[in-house]
Amino acid sequence: xxxxxxxxxxxxxxxxxxxxxxxxxxxxxxxxxxxxxxxxxxxxxxxxxxxxxxxxxxxxxxxxxxxxxxxxxxxxxxxxxxxxxxxxxxxxxxxxxxxxxxxxxxxxxxxxxxxxxxxxxxxxxxxxxxxxxxxxxxxxxxxxxxxxxxxxxxxxxxxxxxxxxxxxxxxxxxxxxxxxxxxxxxxxxxxxxxxxxxxxxxxxxxxxxxxxxxxxxxxxxxxxxxxxxxxxxxxxxxxxxxxxxxxxxxxxxxxxxxxxxxxxxxxxxxxxxxxxxxxxxxxxxxxxxxxxxxxxxxxxxxxxxxxxxxxxxxxxxxxxxxxxxxxxxxxxxxxxxxxxxxxxxxxxxxxxxxxxxxxxxxxxxxxxxxxxxxxxxxxxxxxxxxxxxxxxxxxxxxxxxxxxxxxxxxxxxxxxxxxxx
Numbered sequence: 001x002x003x004x005x006x007x008x009x010x011x012x013x014x015x016x017x018x019x020x021x022x023x024x025x026x027x028x029x030x031x032x033x034x035x036x037x038x039x040x041x042x043x044x045x046x047x048x049x050x051x052x053x054x055x056x057x058x059x060x061x062x063x064x065x066x067x068x069x070x071x072x073x074x075x076x077x078x079x080x081x082x083x084x085x086x087x088x089x090x091x092x093x094x095x096x097x098x099x100x101x102x103x104x105x106x107x108x109x110x111x112x113x114x115x116x117x118x119x120x121x122x123x124x125x126x127x128x129x130x131x132x133x134x135x136x137x138x139x140x141x142x143x144x145x146x147x148x149x150x151x152x153x154x155x156x157x158x159x160x161x162x163x164x165x166x167x168x169x170x171x172x173x174x175x176x177x178x179x180x181x182x183x184x185x186x187x188x189x190x191x192x193x194x195x196x197x198x199x200x201x202x203x204x205x206x207x208x209x210x211x212x213x214x215x216x217x218x219x220x221x222x223x224x225x226x227x228x229x230x231x232x233x234x235x236x237x238x239x240x241x242x243x244x245x246x247x248x249x250x251x252x253x254x255x256x257x258x259x260x261x262x263x264x265x266x267x268x269x270x271x272x273x274x275x276x277x278x279x280x281x282x283x284x285x286x287x288x289x290x291x292x293x294x295x296x297x298x299x300x301x302x303x304x305x306x307x308x309x310x311x312x313x314x315x316x317x318x319x320x321x322x323x324x325x326x327x328x329x330x331x332x333x334x335x336x337x338x339x340x341x342x343x344x345x346x347x348x349x350x351x352x353x354x355x356x357x358x359x360x361x362x363x364x365x366x367x368x369x370x371x372x373x374x375x376x377x378x379x380x381x382x383x384x385x386x387x388x389x390x391x392x393x394x395x396x397x398x399x400x401x402x403x404x405x406x407x408x409x410x411x412x413x414x415x416x417x418x419x420x421x
Contacts, residue, residue, distance in 0.1 A: 059402055069248055070272065130150065209243075252355075269281060
């Protein structure tokens with residue numbers, strides 16, 4: 001059934017079954033309204049596809065913001081989780097467990113580093129990276145107490161904790177949540193000269209997304225990250241790469257930094273590290289940086305738990321084969337070729353790399369939310385951001401046929417929008 005895009009929201013609602021409507025009403029009544037979901041109630045998933053409570057199937061082109069890079073119900077990851085569930089799931093770091101050592105060893109090797117700080121969520125990894133950078137600044141660089149500053153980029157998205165929103169320029173993330181944490185300086189993304197000019201004797205780190213995800217899959221100039229790496233090394237400043245969305249195969253390489261031959265001092269990882277099964281995040285670096293932490297200075301009850309470590313190790317082993325990175329490269333090229341053909345036909349611009357695309361829709365046709373509602377009606381799940389921009393990030397296990405089908409659904413939606421003008 002093709003939606004009538006003159007009223008896409010009404011049409012999308014026609015797909016909501018009575019059972020789904022009841023579940024939506026229940027969630028809306030009792031869950032805090034910090035999200036605005038599309039009206040689909042997912043009940044199960046397999047590979048790149050999910051099924052709603054009425055049995056309708058949808059191609060998942062969000063992959064839980066890249067947390068499901070390896071597909072829903074990945075059998076290798078499920079086996080790892082099931083095996084560990086039957087043994088032990090939580091000990092706390094008050095004791096050793098038999099899963100954490102193998103996990104952090106494998107992850108450090110994958111990143112070419114020698115130490116891992118395990119946490120749970122991406123925001124925790126960012127917060128942990130900030131604490132590590134400040135401690136390094138005071139204990140190694142010799143910055144005077146309470147004067148450390150960190151350089152960040154405009155348009156950033158690193159999470160929504162109080163400290164992180166303090167250096168966000170998204171007013172919806174900041175309004176009514178102050179006072180904000182000091183110690184951050186914002187410079188334009190992609191401008192290495194501005195970044196260098198902002199660094200002073202109290203700067204301890206530069207914190208950047210190699211590709212800005214929430215901003216609309218913004219890829220900086222190829223010279224940018226190498227310039228940042230050169231500047232930070234020369235001036236004695238840490239380079240922290242937030243690879244929480246861009247890392248772990250999404251861009252066709254293990255890390256987005258690999259695309260331009262850059263190795264940061266710290267990687268911040270999350271989302272896909274838990275395989276879409278459990279929250280797993282990590283700060284990965286060398287002992288000369290991560291070694292500044294002492295017992296009792298930082299921790300997490302669930303960070304490094306045996307279940308998370310078992311799943312995380314299985315994720316690292318999948319990435320160690322290189323198969324997912326190659327697949328994202330090949331299918332990503334096909335996705336971008338298809339999307340680029342829509343430029344001038346309802347699409348203004350396409351950005352991204354690998355299986356990750358930001359698509360600027362002609363705002364005269366519809367806002368991004370309406371396009372996503374129309375795609376929902378055609379069996380495709382996508383997410384809008386910043387007005388008329390939508391994002392596509394299917395699981396890396398998506399098929400060639402699925403990629404072509406997704407592009408065709410967008411083409412049809414845009415054609416219907418144009419015809420309805």
